[in-house]
Amino acid sequence: MDPARRSELHERVAPFADVVAQPDASLDEMTLSLSKALQPDLDILGVMTEIDVLAADCPTPTRDGVMRFLRDDAGFAGDQTDYHHWQNSCLDHVLDRRRGMPITLAVVAIEVARRVGVRLAGIGLPGHFLVGDPDDPRWFADPYHGRTDLRRDECRNLLVRLGVRRWSDSFLEPVPSRLIVARMLNNLKLSCEHRDDGVRLAIVMHARQALPEFSGEHDAAVEALAPLN
Template sequence: MNDPWLGLQHAADRDISLLSAALLIAKDEYPDLQPAAYEERIASYAAQLSADFSSAGSETAQLSRLNGFLFGELGFAGDERNYFDPRNSYLNDVLDRRLGNPISLAVIQISVAQKLGLALEGVSFPGHFLVRLPVEEGIVVLDPFHRGRTLDLNELRRRARSELSAREVDDQRLAHLLEPASHRAIIARMLRNLKAGYEERGAWDKAVRCADRLVTLDPLSLAELRERGNLYVKLGHLRAAREDFRRYLALAPQADDAEAVLNQLIACSGPSPRIN
């Protein structure tokens, strides 16, 4: 299959390389990017840690060493000043600048850990993306945006309540929120973050590129289909917008927002608006 994005669409999740897929996102912005060079950099990080991991007494000790290396010695950090800077979502930029957003830093953390046999997993938590490590006593949850800091139950509940506008988050709901994210879901969240950054800047052509990748990853996602249609409208690509709205209605004629989508479709069928 020539198109690697179609390859991701059809791949089983266990066959998706998180690192390779994240670099594939970057290749859209940097067509001349050589992913192998960045994969080798991740491999070199793992090689530098290999001896320390072998002598560490436990998985939590290995995790502490990993965090000390990435966030201490190498200086990876969350970009708090320009959170939505698109460079924070492109893994090559994150590796070069050592600045990123929660999910891009998590991908680096997970990728190095995997090469060392440490079962670090991503968590698509509300608000900031997190990582988790299953241990005998349960799980350790970390915040890669804040130097891999460990989060206790009270802080996790507080964050969940804040993001979900909920008065209380019980054990069952919190456990659900802390389930490991699939590789496909992680890549989709990276694309949504990137799309949000471009929308904030009014870069509709690049935002629609992200939306297109999201639809390719999951052609049955109604939310992504409608969102791509909305972005096509902003670009003045009304024919493409109509196709997305028609497909949305064909897939979900009884959707709660079907009438609103129909109205969008009708609006796109009129005279083309002037785009300044």
């Protein structure tokens, strides 16, 4: 690979690697650093300010109040037109379009809630993503479908409707922020492969190397550099 291209790739991914290595990094910092690796001109602080403004408009600082505000007032909903587009994995585009994948809509909810003093957590079901209350294991919300106050049995039924037959109570346990980012990287990898987007795939594969969950992918990351040669 051309040394200049390799250096450019490293410069784009290094800030993301630095952020995810920090144990106290916030979820919005990590996800926006990932977005910036794909979009070098992204103004991370500007996007964080957008989330601040969004949160300031939330009239009811409760878990249900946050979810209703994002759905009814701010207009966030699932993208059912181009679900797998890479922009649906970028928080900045989801904030701009008010459309996204379940996981990025969950990130919006978690970060808006955090700003109004409400704790929400990511819930990583197989094939879907919810938010939950870490202090109440009986409450869940589905920002993609605009549903709130889901019970545990309703979450299980949701998976059945999505074609997932196996079940474990562990599916409803909160997901650490780093694993939310890892799952977003999985979505980006699939999106770039599906669209034959070699340049973004190379960036994504090297961003994955910053997480221990993908430590065995070194050869695949190197192979992804081929389009940049």
